[in-house]
Amino acid sequence: MSHTPTDSPPPAKFRILDLFAGPGGLDVAAHVLGHEVTGIEWDAGACATRAEAGMDTFKGDVREYRAAFFPRAQVLTGGPPCQTFTVAGHGAGRRALDQVLRYIERLHEAVRDTVDHPDASAAWTQVFRTWRKIHEELRLKEVEARTVKAEKRALEQSRAEQRKAMRKRLEELGSSPEEAKLLLKELREPQDLTSSDDDLARLFEEFVDLTGRLDKLKDKLEELGDERTGLVLQPLWWIIERSRRPGSTPFEAVVLEQVPAVMPVWDKYAEVLDTLEYRTATQFLHTEAFGVPQTRRRAVLMARLDGSSRDRLPPVEETHKLYHRGSAAPAPSPSDTLPLETSEAGGGRRPPRHKWISMGEALENARRLSQSEDVRSRPPFTVVSNYGTGGRPEARGRRDHDAPSATVTGKVSRNRVVHQGTDRDLDDGLARFNNAEAGVLQTFPAAYPWAGNDVSQQIGNAVPPRLALHVLRHVLEPGLSREEAEDRVEKSIAKLSAWKPGRTARLREQADLKGHPLTGR
Known part of the structure; x- marks a missing residue:
């Protein structure tokens, strides 16, 4: 097993502000890495879960807050609820995407036009006016x-x-x-x-x-369009405000994630962040390639403030092999996944060391490690999806226990769990995954205290904590050697599995900004 040299200094501790924070997938990953996180979330159910999990949370619409309210936040993260850019029919998805990209370009033009402005206050006024015009256009469209x-x-x-x-x-x-x-x-x-x-x-x-x-x-x-058009622009505006507003300090790092269809937005974001002297990278991540027992793709934007370097950030290195149905042997990574980091020995790419993790393995490990009665033992099983395949509702997707789960969605509680190779439901209440088990498939700790309404939707919308852990470690601790990084991840994964909720947190409102650690008031 790898180990960290005894003379290695402890990793830096960051104060993270998480927009559209959900039930806490990124937050719990950040906590086991030793960082402090404050989230902003408007969904009542997700807020209830966050409170039970002890996550510091401001309840409300992100648009009701400003970056200037949190001057001590060092890192910005989030996953804004985006338009379904790939929807079929009448080209609605394409038009929504084009509209968002045009707004981003308008902001980028305002930033570029004021880069060398001799008066910082006047430059900020010019950029802010552009944002106000966009904001007013979106408001009128919403009305x-x-x-x-x-x-x-x-x-x-x-x-x-x-x-x-x-x-x-x-x-x-x-x-x-x-x-x-x-x-x-x-x-x-x-x-x-x-x-x-x-x-x-x-x-x-x-x-x-x-x-x-x-x-x-x-x-x-x-x-x-709808209000999500404005929401997807919020993280970019927060980054711009902290970078260009006189008296503000830029965020040291940024991590944003969403569904694959949002990658053009992240690419356009990256152009703006490059102008603001961030090193950036966008990457498609396959969750099973990072130890998540589930096949799912996410589009990620990563940025680190570093005006001295114009190089792009390296991609996050995969730790597990990709899953390919019907074959235990993984095929090469698809072309939309960026190359792995070059090994320190200079020998090119380093292949993933581990096989993907199956549903059965993940559930059994969680049951054994947590000793939780909520994660139950099952005989060999097959999961029958609530969704059809190939455009046929009656053709339900199927995955056996010795494979990763299909993408966990808000309908996960409707999936049937049957005896392997049959269409016969498991007995004793085992024919459906409960909240703890569905959470484990997203790599939440078995003890995660799900609360509020529509828990299945909370789980399906969440960032898999194990994926978040890899990305945060990669962006926030770039100076670690390969050996140190592997040891850091291994220990953090162990902490994630053993995590248990502590004291319940009180949900905050805007009136609670005064005295908060991130506000400096």
Whole structure:
């Protein structure tokens, strides 16, 4: 086993501010690494869990706070709730992505235009005005979107009533209830229906009109976007504010993560951070390649303030092999994963040392180490997903216990756990994962105190702590040797597995800013 030399100084302790903090995946990883974390989160359920876990939390909308409120925060992290940039139909996802990228470019132009400005105060005023214009544009779009949504709901109700009236009239004209129901169910275009009956013809015509008006409202909502457009810009603005506002000190490091579709946003962020003299890197991370018993991809932006170097940050080095269904032997890393770090011996890439971790192995290790009754022993099993595959809802995805889990989502509690090779549910209440077990598949400690509403959604939305641990160690402790880094990670993973909640934390409001360790007030 590797060890840290006795004369090695302890790692620096950082004060981290976590935006959109969720139930605490990054926070618990930071804690076992020895850092202090304060989160901002608006979801009531996630806040309840954070309080039970003892996580320092300001409850509320990130937009109600400012970077200037937390001058002592050294590191900014977060995962803003982003638009679904890959949604199908009408190009809505692409338009939302393009809109966000245009806003980022406007901010970047304002930053570039003031880099050499002789008056720091005037330069800040110019940058701030750009942000205020963007903020006001987004606010007006949100107001208009609320009005359009209300109109859309009213039209949807009218169309539902119209469909009922059409069904009733069809039955009055001799169709059986089943025939009328089937006819309307298969209705694609209202023009497909014609009738010599005046009442039914009128209903068809009104239905056509309602459908057309609804389509126009949907197109309008796609153009307006929603509040997530503004939220995804918040971390960038906080970074800019701390970097350019007179009297402020820039964040020493930044770590942001989200779903793969957000990578173009992180790439655009990186351009701005490069101008602000950060060393940056963006990277697709496969969770199972870092010891998470689950196949999941995340897009990560990493940055470290270092005006003396223009080199990019090196990528996070994978520790485990990638999982490929149907084969125990891993295939080469896909092209969208950045190369591994060069070994200290100069011999090129160092291959991952460990095989991926399976669901069965992770659950058994958690049960053994935690001695928790919440993590239960199971015979060989297969997980049957709540989701279909290949566009067929009836074709449920399946994963055996000796493989990593499929991506843990907010529907994890609906997955069935059956006897391996069968479609027969496990007995004794083992046919579903409980909260502790679902959390373990995300690498939360078995003792993590899940609380509040919709815990499954909290778990599915969370950052896997073990993945966060690797990324934080990599960005915040770049000076460690390979041996020291491996030892640091091993010890921190052991602490993560053994973690137990301490004292419950009180949720904070804006009124609690005074006297907080990050505020300097």
